[in-house]
Amino acid sequence: MDINSLDQKITARSREFFTSISGEAPSIFNKGWWTGKVMDWSMKNENFKVQLFRFVDVLPYLTTSESLSRHIREYFAGDDQDVPAVMKWGALGAGFGGKLTGVILNRTIRTNLESMARQFIIGENVKDALKTIKKIRKDGFTLTVDILGEATVSEMEAASFMEMYLQLLAALEKSYKDWHAIGDDTLDWGHAPRINISVKPSALFSLTDPMDFEGSVTGISNRLIPILRKVRELGGFMRIDMEHHRFKDITLEVYRRLRASQEFRDYPHLGIALQSYLKETDADLKALLAWARSEGLPISIRLVKGAYWDYETVIAKQNGWEIPVYTIKAESDAAFERHTRMILENQDICSYACASHNIRSISAAMEMARELEVPEHRYEFQVLYGMAEPVRKGLLNVARRVRLYAPYGDLLPGMAYLVRRLLENTANESFLRQSFAEAAEIDRLVENPFTTLVRIAEQNPDKARPAGARSDRFVNEPIADFTRREVRDGFVAAITAVRGKLGATYPLVIGGREVVTDDRLPSVNPARPQEIIGTICQASTREIDAAITAAAQAAPAWQALTFAERAQYLVKAAAVARRRIYELSAWQILEVGKQWNQAQADVAEAIDFLEYYAREAVRLGTPRRMGTSPGEINLLSYQAKGIAAVIAPWNFPLAISCGMSAAAIVTGNPVLYKPAGPSSVVGFNLVEIFREAGLPAGVFNYVPGRGAVMGDYLVEHPDIALIAFTGSMEVGQRIITRAATVRPGQRQIKKVVAEMGGKNAIIIDDDADLDEAVRQVINSAFAFQGQKCSACSRAIVVEPIYEKFRERLVQAAASLTIGPAEDPANSLGPVVDETARKSILEYIELAKQEGKVLLSREVPATGCYVPLTIVEGIRPEHRIAQEEIFGPVLALLKVKDFDQAIEWANSTRFSLTGAIFSRSPEHLDRARAEFNVGNLYLNRGSTGALVERHPFGGFNMSGVGSKAGGPDYLLQFVDPKLVSENTMRRGFAPIEATDDWIN
């Protein structure tokens, strides 16, 4: 059959389908009901939709009448929104009838929203679910049951999720034989098991992470196997659901391993789901079918369009990745038809579940199956419970084999599930919305999506073309996409390669020449102290003098270049670092114990600093005309300050070193770079990068050294104009004080750019989304062992939510894995060195005295490990709440209310980062105004600032108010110069285009 003829049949069937259900609408769009009204308002008003969906999201947390009323007011009382009257009345509290009416109205709002949620789930517990199942089956539908749950943040939760499935299966076991028969007595439609469950795999292992691909596959499989055993015992069917793209390859691998395992290869009722909106699905599907054929294993695929489009798109954009999903709806529709055909053509090895509400897509599946003569038992149709009732009814009439995807679970995850369904139904391109709410022309709804694409391309040639590279604008270097095998392999190979280079001796580099000294220090792998990364020559004051001379000699030529010319060296250096990104990451993994992703983020940040400061330099280097007066041209420009000392920390060993150095260099200040002792070899990476970029000799001088020997000398040297420092408050204050005294021969007041410590708090409000909050606090407090100035070291938790948060947090922390960073299975590694270890251990002892230790993890016996520690009962006056620990130690502070949370958060001398998890618009606003830190994060963790997007730095004792990676940073490295030229001679002044001239 040719394509055109098939398409005509599909179109005809689609029209017929529409005709058969004409006049009916899904209950969700029924405006006679509250739900329909809400949907109608949401579709008309984007702002209300946002507020409503956010309110739905927070609603299960609003356990008191006060809290409910407050949130309704905060979300809906604003003047600027087109809020429906019923919400407004609730929000305003009073209205007609006084306060009581408000309370009643608010209860009504809650009840109505909760019953909206109940429309989509078959019950809040097994008992209710079983009742609903019975009822549904009477209507002739089969089901696949799915358990809703909160996000899994710990192994305890993952295990408990597994238990819920086992309990569900146990309950089904007791009842399924009594169910209304569909088809013959024991099998639905004569071939399908009555018991059919769907499982989200990532919920079964809390550490699922593409970076640890193997560990994730194993972790998930280990919990899927008991479930699958039970399913097999009952002769049931299990489908492994497909979730976010991030987990896709892991899920496919889990499926293949289970399906092909000795234990289960003979059991055919294990299926998987694929998402047509993913660009990779063509290849994945082809590979999966080929695998099944080569293994001789029948498989089953549920094909969906995909439910996380917004998420996938936003995350990809945020991370600088190619968007994994199609950006035009018709592309996904076309892919769905293409994938359907591929599966049906392989029906002998693969059974098919067509999961779509789109009548065109469904019709296409039907007509293709007919054309390919696919036996009826090889394909079925699936729709979501609670949605698209006319479609499911129509399907039942035509295709008979209709399975409802039927979730059940608590209202808390139920409300979250509601948000996803609302989003789906209110999206502009939603087929259901267009079909039933907007009554779009049937011609368009049944159109071949490929035809649609051709039309879009013709109407808007740009739409069909990928956005071109915009090299003129700064773009963050993408963080590693560990879903890609070549990335994971890249890390393994780089670690091996770097390991082959360990143990070398590193000279100083002064004026482009390598200088060897007798005083040397080793830098070791903190996970295996016997492994020497390198031996580093140490500078004495003599070498500092030499380096200053070299810098002074290099200065005139370097400063004679324009900002734009100097910027080109940074761009070249960025290219070098980008090319060597795996290797540069590997050095950090071994020298300071950074996890793969942490190390890659550091190198990416170094690249960002180079690219961003290059562009900033061009901006700063363009003189500005001041005023518009005729007869004078006033140009404001900037010039280098002189020679810069860059004193760097070890915790972001490449990024911060590179950022401070690049800023100094691009503005014309030759640099003496003193890396931190524990990261001196990574520091030498920077020498190599600048060398390869062709930076002239003497512009960047590498002078590692002992602080006690040359630290003060460097800072106090009369020829040092500028000191860029990142490190502890104590050292920072010492530098600031010493730099402030003018010494003989000194020509300038020294400028000190100092980033110092933090004692960062994350506030957990009583309505915080704990799924997010727990994960982010864990990450902020313990990633890279808490050795970040931005790390969270205080979690300030409002009383009503304290117990629940503590429980989930401690369990999550208890689930983390600890060991060498080179193994991606480890969540935490060693701290940087013995000094750090001792200091942190002292704080842990102190924690035991000041509070109650909730968790103290065991750690490997060799290597610089300290136990991950969580301590509660801490108050602001405790040292644990005031001093920077710089290790994996987290204090929990319980506060009575939000006021106290802000007060306690602000109770230290530091003001670096802070975060708050809250879904109260008013509390978020108050945090903006009152939470006194340089970098404040709302509903995200306190670490991970990106160049440009999150200019980084604090004030008070956290620093001098500079912000690295921000628009004001380079200003600190320059002196301004105003050149005013009187252009009038003998009464004659040329008039410039920018003059404020007469008329």
Added chain:
Amino acid sequence: MDINSLDQKITARSREFFTSISGEAPSIFNKGWWTGKVMDWSMKNENFKVQLFRFVDVLPYLTTSESLSRHIREYFAGDDQDVPAVMKWGALGAGFGGKLTGVILNRTIRTNLESMARQFIIGENVKDALKTIKKIRKDGFTLTVDILGEATVSEMEAASFMEMYLQLLAALEKSYKDWHAIGDDTLDWGHAPRINISVKPSALFSLTDPMDFEGSVTGISNRLIPILRKVRELGGFMRIDMEHHRFKDITLEVYRRLRASQEFRDYPHLGIALQSYLKETDADLKALLAWARSEGLPISIRLVKGAYWDYETVIAKQNGWEIPVYTIKAESDAAFERHTRMILENQDICSYACASHNIRSISAAMEMARELEVPEHRYEFQVLYGMAEPVRKGLLNVARRVRLYAPYGDLLPGMAYLVRRLLENTANESFLRQSFAEAAEIDRLVENPFTTLVRIAEQNPDKARPAGARSDRFVNEPIADFTRREVRDGFVAAITAVRGKLGATYPLVIGGREVVTDDRLPSVNPARPQEIIGTICQASTREIDAAITAAAQAAPAWQALTFAERAQYLVKAAAVARRRIYELSAWQILEVGKQWNQAQADVAEAIDFLEYYAREAVRLGTPRRMGTSPGEINLLSYQAKGIAAVIAPWNFPLAISCGMSAAAIVTGNPVLYKPAGPSSVVGFNLVEIFREAGLPAGVFNYVPGRGAVMGDYLVEHPDIALIAFTGSMEVGQRIITRAATVRPGQRQIKKVVAEMGGKNAIIIDDDADLDEAVRQVINSAFAFQGQKCSACSRAIVVEPIYEKFRERLVQAAASLTIGPAEDPANSLGPVVDETARKSILEYIELAKQEGKVLLSREVPATGCYVPLTIVEGIRPEHRIAQEEIFGPVLALLKVKDFDQAIEWANSTRFSLTGAIFSRSPEHLDRARAEFNVGNLYLNRGSTGALVERHPFGGFNMSGVGSKAGGPDYLLQFVDPKLVSENTMRRGFAPIEATDDWIN
């Protein structure tokens, strides 16, 4: 006769005139000649025109072949200009024929340009001039002779200029009887004296200044009288020329006094000139005619359009004054006809000289005279020598009575005069250019200018309307326009009023309450130390504590306001200061000895700071979205640092105090303001201003005090977050050092904004325009007695020009007047107090040891006066060349070349201001790059920075690189804050318009 009929006659006569000269063109436009070619190029290419005119201007200074070649290359060798080949060849040196050809070509260029200049003058000395006169008279023209001269910068030069006129008259006396008779034997045309001279009055008195109106009138008159006596002796005619608008009222007054004086009231041959392009001329002319009639004194008026249009317009724009000239050419043309008519209608009392090359204007005069039946001997026509030959020829034929305005003098002023003539002839709207170079339609050329205006208004309604006030943009407060009598009277009245308020006791102001202390200090008038300006209560550490408490109490509410809300208080304060500007100036005149204009400039700068920082605060207060990633909103904003100490100097007692305070206040930092002791009463003015503006109590606290008692305490106080200081290097360094140590209870690293001293140099290059250079060095070194951090204290002079510069400089300094600042006749006043006096006297003693004192002026015996001192023979190693003196002491440093000039200029620890006078494009470029100061001025003095246009401040030991009145200033008073909100919840992120979203 009705207007229409007259206009028809004028038009007809104009056409006839054109016909009579058809085919002829002024020699200047004759393209067969070099001159014509140059004019042609200039009219075609604006850029070449600028370069050419500037080159003509500098040409007389190029006394060596090397210097000539270098300048030709610098002016004409650039690639980007459409430079005619002949200039290019010269510029490139080589060309065909090699280097020698280049030298010859360059000589040719010089010769050609010099002969262009000679076209416009009747000789370079009296002898040549007399020859030309004889020749011209043979052609039937009479003359008025004018002596060209350099600008008069000293009384010696003024006296010498007078002498030149007397010598001219003596020469004329010997020869005039031999001249070709025009009309009868002794009088030209039967009624006009043969001897006729024109005199520029301002050249006769070097201190001519509208601020000292009386002194200027007397000074000029004193030198005019001897000339007029000689003229009368010879029976000749003297015309007082009209120069810049600035001198207009002085000139009119000089004329009226001389004309009505006992000695000359009987001698009718004294005339004046008026300029029709001045908007005030209608009133001036009316008043002058009325005066003549009331006095019964016949007068004579030469009417011109006016020759300084560019200058008047640019200067008015620069100073914020209403433009005094008409901005549309036709307005001047219409005014000329209107004024002509007024004069001719009063021909019985006023004879008329019609001085225009415009055929329409000339024809209008002729027809009006005919209509009004003016006797022929009551009017004549004047044209410039060397210009518009066809017009003068036509005039001779028709009107007979044609007088040529005939300048003579050195080529140096001759070349300057050439620039003015070239400018006139190449202006787009030049009648001669349109008539003879462009052959515009005669209809348009002879059109009634009133008709032209109506047409312009119809075509472009905006053109005819004055530009509206643009209150949104920052505009500098105008400097005082002392040409206006009400301004001069305002100062006199304000000084009287303030004198009535002297002697009060001034309390501290803390938290809005006045606090009286027992420790008090008087502030006295330095010109009369017995006159007590006020007695000021002094703060002890107790009051500092109280003020910090008050500031801390005021902080939360003040910081809760938006930047825009706080800015409104500054705008209100500016309005208060603007209203009280005379009074505020008067306080400074009496308390610190500022001259009127210096005091007004200080108050205007205070107003500028208020208005500018208000606008800057609004800009800074608008959060910036960082990055465009979807799913997150990152806003970068700024917030106050805390409590600020403002430690102010006495030399700009209101401006700097106000600027530093306003910056702190508008950014949210409550202020403790410590005025300098000698200007504490002016400091209290600021209290009054902010109080009237409604600033909340505690935001601005007035705490004068003894540095030794509370200085360190204030700086070191742990609650002071921010110190804004302007003063000496020594105190600045002390503050920086002391502020850098963190003390118990201190929460933040203190920010110090420090403006310190200067040791500013002005370089005088060998091609400097000395007319400008001498005046500007005098002003930069001695205005307000040199008590400015921007003051020039070193003049670095290149050897070839040294002698000439020294001579003119010393004479200029010797001409200055010294005495109390309240008398506007005094150029210099006292220094601020006894301490300053003693310190400066010590430096003067040192100057005598280190160099040779060229000038040491006598000063009044009482009051804090020090002798104005100029010392030569100073080298960089001398203390006089290194230390800030802060008084009227100027060192001359002779250097061998420009390289050494730059080297010596940069040889101090300071880098504040600097200036260079040079007409070498390459040297100016080198200065831009190598003259290492914060504020560099090209061809203007080193003082007088204006807010916004000249952001002010230095680096090295001159300060920390801040620039007051510039776009980066407020950044120093704030901490940055980045708030990053994760807007994604449950996979749903609202998409913002500014997101970088798919396609």
